[in-house]
Amino acid sequence: MMMTLGNGSLRVDLKLIADMVEPGSRVLDVGCGDGTLLSWLGDKKQVDGRGIELSMAGVSAAVAQGLSVIQGDADTDLKDYPQGAFDTVILSQTLQATRAPKDVLSNMLRIGRRAIVSFPNFGQWRVRAGLALGGRMPVTDTLTYEWYDTPNIHFCTIRDFTELCRALNIRIDTAIALDRDGAVLPMSGAGWLANLVAAQGLFVLSLGD
Amino acid sequence: MSAAHDPDHNPAGLTVELGRDIPIRLDCGVEMDRVVVAYQTYGRLNADKSNAILICHALTGDHYVADPHPLTGKPGWWIDLVGPGKLLDTDRYFLICSNVLGGCMGTTGPKEVNPATGKPWGQSFPVITIGDMVQVQARLVDSFGIDQLFCVIGGSMGGMQVLEWCASFPERVFSAVPIATAARHSAQNIAFHEVGRQAIIADPDWRGGDYLEQGTYPKRGLAVARMAAHITYLSEAALHRKFGRNLQGDRDAFSYGFGADFQVESYLRHQGSTFVDRFDANSYLYITRAMDYFDLAAEHGGVLANAFKGTKTRFCVASFSSDWLFPTWESREVVHALNAVAANVSFVEIQSDKGHDAFLLDEPEFHATLGGFIEGAARHRGLTAKGGRP
Numbered sequence: 001m002m003m004t005l006g007n008g009s010l011r012v013d014l015k016l017i018a019d020m021v022e023p024g025s026r027v028l029d030v031g032c033g034d035g036t037l038l039s040w041l042g043d044k045k046q047v048d049g050r051g052i053e054l055s056m057a058g059v060s061a062a063v064a065q066g067l068s069v070i071q072g073d074a075d076t077d078l079k080d081y082p083q084g085a086f087d088t089v090i091l092s093q094t095l096q097a098t099r100a101p102k103d104v105l106s107n108m109l110r111i112g113r114r115a116i117v118s119f120p121n122f123g124q125w126r127v128r129a130g131l132a133l134g135g136r137m138p139v140t141d142t143l144t145y146e147w148y149d150t151p152n153i154h155f156c157t158i159r160d161f162t163e164l165c166r167a168l169n170i171r172i173d174t175a176i177a178l179d180r181d182g183a184v185l186p187m188s189g190a191g192w193l194a195n196l197v198a199a200q201g202l203f204v205l206s207l208g209d
Numbered sequence: 210m211s212a213a214h215d216p217d218h219n220p221a222g223l224t225v226e227l228g229r230d231i232p233i234r235l236d237c238g239v240e241m242d243r244v245v246v247a248y249q250t251y252g253r254l255n256a257d258k259s260n261a262i263l264i265c266h267a268l269t270g271d272h273y274v275a276d277p278h279p280l281t282g283k284p285g286w287w288i289d290l291v292g293p294g295k296l297l298d299t300d301r302y303f304l305i306c307s308n309v310l311g312g313c314m315g316t317t318g319p320k321e322v323n324p325a326t327g328k329p330w331g332q333s334f335p336v337i338t339i340g341d342m343v344q345v346q347a348r349l350v351d352s353f354g355i356d357q358l359f360c361v362i363g364g365s366m367g368g369m370q371v372l373e374w375c376a377s378f379p380e381r382v383f384s385a386v387p388i389a390t391a392a393r394h395s396a397q398n399i400a401f402h403e404v405g406r407q408a409i410i411a412d413p414d415w416r417g418g419d420y421l422e423q424g425t426y427p428k429r430g431l432a433v434a435r436m437a438a439h440i441t442y443l444s445e446a447a448l449h450r451k452f453g454r455n456l457q458g459d460r461d462a463f464s465y466g467f468g469a470d471f472q473v474e475s476y477l478r479h480q481g482s483t484f485v486d487r488f489d490a491n492s493y494l495y496i497t498r499a500m501d502y503f504d505l506a507a508e509h510g511g512v513l514a515n516a517f518k519g520t521k522t523r524f525c526v527a528s529f530s531s532d533w534l535f536p537t538w539e540s541r542e543v544v545h546a547l548n549a550v551a552a553n554v555s556f557v558e559i560q561s562d563k564g565h566d567a568f569l570l571d572e573p574e575f576h577a578t579l580g581g582f583i584e585g586a587a588r589h590r591g592l593t594a595k596g597g598r599p
Contacts, residue, residue, distance in 0.1 A: 050553070056560055060578045063525065063555045066585020070526075070544055070556035080548040 010040055013182030013202065017090060017116050020174070020204060021045055025087035028052070028112065030074045030104075031094035035062030042067070050086075052077050075099045078107035086112040093200075095119045096152040106168060109207050114173065118202040123157025123195040141180045142199045158195040165205065174204035215252070215299075220276040222249045224315060227348040235344075239335040243324055246349050247315025248272050248307035251291060252299035258355045260592055262297060263346060264306040265363030265370035268438075268496055269488055271314040272306040275299075280487045289571055296580045301592065302359065307349050309342045309370075311495040316345075319491035320421065330491075332418030337495055339366070339503045343373045347381070357381050359590055360583065364388035364568035365535065366496070369503050372543065375524075376505055376516040384523040384586040386579065389532050389568045391539035392513050392546070393504035398534060401441055402497040405434030409490050418491055431490045432481030439480045444531035444564035448473060506546075513546035520547075523589065524554040525582040527575060529567040555582055 010018055014037050021027055023045040029038050032051030035058075041047040051069035053059050062069040070077065074091065075098050089112030091104070096119050098104045108115040120142045121127075130138030137147040145152065156164070158177075165172055175189030177198035187193045189201060224247050227233065232240040249272040254261060264274055264287065271278070275285035275292055291297045297304055308316035311334070319334040326333075350358060361374045361382050368390025375385050394402075409415055412430030416423045440448075452473040456463075460470060469475040509515035524547055528540035537558045547554040559575045561567040567575070 056557060056574070059555075059557045060574055063557060063578045063585075064581025066581055066588060068523070068553050068555050070548070070554060071558050072541075072544075072556070077545075077548070080545040082549060082551055085551040 010037065011182060013118060013178055013200065014040075014092065016176065016178075016182070016184070016202060017092060017118070018045070020116060021047060021088055021090075023047070026050075026085070028081075028086045028089045030078070030089065030091045030108070032062060032067075032069060033058050035065055035067040035069055037090070037092070038062065038067050038069070039065055073098075074104045074107075078104065078111060081107075081111040083110055084113065088112055088114055088116060090116045092116075092118050093120070096155050098154060101154045101156075102164065102168065105164070105170065105205075109170060109205060114204060114206040116202070116204050118178075118200055119156065119161065120152075121158045121195065121198045121201050122155040123159060124199055125196050126199075128196075140199075158190065158198060158201045159192070161201060161203070162190050165203075169208040170205050171208040172203055173206055174202075176202040178202055218251065221279065222247055222272055222276070222315065224248070225349065225352055227345065227352065233341075233344060233348065235335055235341045236338040237336050241317070241335070244310065244317045244345055244348075245315070245321070246307050246310075246317070246345060247312075248305060248349060249274060249276060250306075251275060251304040252302050254303040254353060254355070258353070259357070259359060259590060260301065261303045261305060261350070261353070261355045261358050262360040262362060263350065263358050263374075264291075264297070264304060265346070265361065265367035265374075266306060266309065267363070267365040267367050268500065269435075269484070269493075270367070271312065272308045273314075274304070274306045278487070281483070286569060290576070290579075296576055296583065297362075301587075305349070305353070307346055309366075309496065310345045311337045311342070311492060311499065313489035313492040318489070319418070319495055320489040329421040331421060332491065334491070334495060337499050339369045339373050339499050340377065340508075342499065343370050343377060346370070346374075347378060350381070357383055359592065360384045360386065360586065362386040362388070363390075365390055365565065366500050368535075369394075369500065372505055372516075373503075375520060375522050376509070379517075379520050379522060382522045383590055384525070384582075386525045386527070386582065387540075387543065388527045389529055389535045389540075389565055390543075391535050392506060392516070392543050394500050394502075395539070398441075399501045401437060401534075402501055404437050406494050406497060408433040408437070409494060412490075415490060418494075420490070426485070427490045428482075428485040431485045431488065431493060432478075434493060435484040435488075436477045436481040439477060441534045442564055442566045444533065444562055446531060446562040447564050450562070452476065513542065514549035517547055517550050517552055520550060520552050522552070523582075523586050524552060525579065526554060526556040527568075527578065528556075528558045529561045529563065529565070529572075529575075530558055531562045532565040532567065534565040 027047045027049045029051045038049040059071045089108040127138040177185040177189040177194035178200040180199040228242045228244045232242040308314040311318045313320045319330045323330045368387035371387040409430040412427035414425040415427035455472045506513040528537040544556045
């Protein structure tokens with residue numbers, strides 16, 4: 001996946017995530033692709049970064065840059081890490097493709113002090129309209145797959161996600177609504193309007209008391 | 210071409226005697242006070258001795274990594290990787306590779322003469338382990354005054370040694386590359402080794418291991434052992450691609466006999482017959498045994514992660530998709546153990562149909578990944594980048 005927009009600048013939503021990471025912290029990027037975000041964080045914020053990526057091409061490209069990345073996935077490879085191994089665990093646009101999103105979230109907050117999660121919002125009006133009016137499984141700019149070839153097996157709306165966080169006693173520290181280009185929308189990221197308008201949700205999570 | 214344009218480089222290799230001051234105590238309890246180690250070096254050790262890479266060879270390998278083999282004349286077994294400007298750059302790094310304890314290319318082993326008796330060790334040689342091999346390597350590294358190796362790298366049995374190094378001498382390994390290996394030898398692999406050993410032992414010329422004294426050589430047994438083992442180094446796809454069911458060049462029909470009708474038979478026979486010219490049958494018994502005994506978790510209370518507790522080493526684990534001798538899941542077990550101690554680890558499964566032997570062959574994706582890892586590790590170690598020499 002191409003994550004950069006040329007001359008070393010990050011895709012808008014990745015830049016947003018990168019800005020939330022503390023300099024010098026320990027970061028795990030789950031589904032790190034070719035390591036664009038980790039590389040940026042290493043250069044600009046001196047983080048101790050690790051990555052997990054499914055594709056050989058992605059892992060190869062990342063390791064060839066000198067990054068520490070293992071071939072694996074969120075479902076099988078988070079459980080081994082010890083508690084509190086990372087300051088921040090990042091899961092960008094991958095939650096909907098995991099087999100057990102609930103376990104993935106729990107594991108992220110076990111091994112990390114906080115988690116940054118972004119995902120496509122299935123509650124957006126385009127999706128709702130596609131299903132309600134078109135009578136077809138929605139294919140939009142952010143959800144480009146047909147039903148039969150999609151790797152995305154666990155879609156949720158922003159409201160579904162906040163409900164799950166509540167059930168798991170996960171605290172939402174920050175909620176940001178994004179449009180289809182990853183630009184920030186001027187509204188509460190966890191509210192009803194975001195659930196209707198946002199193409200993506202971006203959440204910073206930690207364990208509740 | 211010799212790997213090093215270094216005028217001091219001796220393609221025949223070097224030897225050193227270890228253990229005289231402090232005997233080497235083997236896992237079996239035997240102490241050895243005269244262990245000769247045959248080794249080779251490439252490149253130059255830098256002033257602060259921070260650029261040394263130890264290469265660990267596989268079961269039937271040796272220290273002729275990038276020099277022609279003295280018996281077969283074939284190019285070094287890792288010539289693709291080792292040389293000036295190559296991935297293991299002899300212009301930047303000081304590379305060391307030694308023939309393992311129990312080997313037959315100059316290091317003390319069953320073929321060599323036991324100084325106490327004046328006769329070849331043969332079956333009186335003590336049974337050795339991967340840990341013993343690594344202990345001897347550590348003594349060799351000591352002899353250079355090197356405290357910490359920049360990297361320890363090896364495939365298959367060499368990878369076992371890499372893991373053993375990381376567990377036994379964690380502070381002496383800055384980075385580690387265990388390739389196509391496992392933290393313990395599987396039942397299936399022990400089984401294949403046993404077939405090979407029994408083939409040797411069943412050869413009447415083995416003479417209870419005393420063949421050197423009795424002037425015989427169990428070449429039929431050793432050749433069969435090699436033939437069986439060689440199959441495990443390949444993959445079905447690679448065998449099919451190379452040979453299919455093709456008959457040998459001069460045949461267009463079956464011979465209705467037991468000659469080598471098929472190309473694959475002729476190939477295996479060739480592998481077997483050339484192997485006996487360069488390898489010692491007793492060495493084969495001892496080294497396969499050492500691999501069988503290897504179980505890093507068992508040495509650490511049954512929990513593999515314990516072997517790596519507190520490690521600061523940077524790891525790059527690699528496996529090959531068609532390797533059924535050391536399948537990817539065994540590498541994954543190592544990775545999971547390293548994750549459990551939050552170690553710094555990279556892992557990639559390279560897509561290849563070349564089987565276990567892929568680690569010795571031209572695999573561009575593997576080389577690109579490995580090159581990036583070494584370069585990244587060099588940066589973290591403060592070793593000068595390419596073209597930026599002081």
